[in-house]
Amino acid sequence: MAGNWKMNGTSTRCVELAHAVRAASDGVAAQVIVAPPATSLAVVSGVFAGSPVGIAGQNIHWAASGAFTGEIAPGMVAEYAGFVLVGHSERRQLFGETDDDTNRKVHAAFDHGLAPIICVGETAAQRAAGATDTTVAGQLFAATDGITAVEVERIMIAYEPVWSIGTGAACDPAEAGRVAGLVRGSLEVAFGPGAGDVRILYGGSVGPANVRGYLAHEDVDGALVGGASLDPAAFGALVRAADEAA
Ligand code: 13P
Numbered sequence: 001m002a003g004n005w006k007m008n009g010t011s012t013r014c015v016e017l018a019h020a021v022r023a024a025s026d027g028v029a030a031q032v033i034v035a036p037p038a039t040s041l042a043v044v045s046g047v048f049a050g051s052p053v054g055i056a057g058q059n060i061h062w063a064a065s066g067a068f069t070g071e072i073a074p075g076m077v078a079e080y081a082g083f084v085l086v087g088h089s090e091r092r093q094l095f096g097e098t099d100d101d102t103n104r105k106v107h108a109a110f111d112h113g114l115a116p117i118i119c120v121g122e123t124a125a126q127r128a129a130g131a132t133d134t135t136v137a138g139q140l141f142a143a144t145d146g147i148t149a150v151e152v153e154r155i156m157i158a159y160e161p162v163w164s165i166g167t168g169a170a171c172d173p174a175e176a177g178r179v180a181g182l183v184r185g186s187l188e189v190a191f192g193p194g195a196g197d198v199r200i201l202y203g204g205s206v207g208p209a210n211v212r213g214y215l216a217h218e219d220v221d222g223a224l225v226g227g228a229s230l231d232p233a234a235f236g237a238l239v240r241a242a243d244e245a246a
Pocket residue numbers: 004088160164165166167168203204205206224225226227228
């Protein structure tokens with residue numbers, strides 16, 4: 001169960017939220033991950049010291065260092081986190097990130113010991129045009145181009161239909177599961193049977209009331225949650241649902 005806090009929370013607020021997540025995750029079998037804003041990675045990692053809760057960056061640059069004002073190098077995130085979101089639709093839609101950028105970031109993540117959580121998903125227009133599967137497969141193959149069969153086992157894929165993010169228009173669980181199955185099958189064809197175990201998350205308007213529908217699908221291993229991850233009670237309920245499913 002992964003919470004993407006997006007651009008929310010001063011360090012003080014993030015520390016409070018992290019303490020709540022730590023308490024909610026105590027003794028659960030499901031893997032819990034939080035993705036705080038970059039400015040809070042250090043303090044949040046302190047809260048989770050000695051806890052199995054994973055920490056993710058929300059974005060990285062692909063270069064190891066250099067003259068990239070305002071960017072965050074993979075090694076900077078890796079000081080505090082084991083994971084990094086790559087290719088989130090907000091990066092693609094609002095900041096012009098391309099499939100090629102996403103691929104460079106995936107390689108940079110591996111080079112610095114970070115496991116990438118690769119986000120894919122179609123827009124409403126792409127879905128209406130019947131291009132959901134080709135869009136998702138295209139993003140998936142572009143992002144994973146050139147990675148090894150060993151590396152692929154460390155990735156997670158988050159299927160996040162763009163039209164469902166922050167809208168309340170959650171994807172039908174059967175349809176989310178169908179696309180997750182397509183992702184799994186495509187990875188197996190490309191990388192071999194080991195890729196069949198890649199963890200696949202659904203994201204888009206997930207909350208305590210609908211999460212079980214997604215987790216019940218055999219190809220959906222968890223959720224990547226935005227809005228509801230900022231509410232400690234809601235995220236606690238999501239962690240409990242994931243724990244039941246695990
Ligand atoms: P919401 O849960 O707010 O729809 O956001 C989903 C998301 O983008 C997680 O990365």
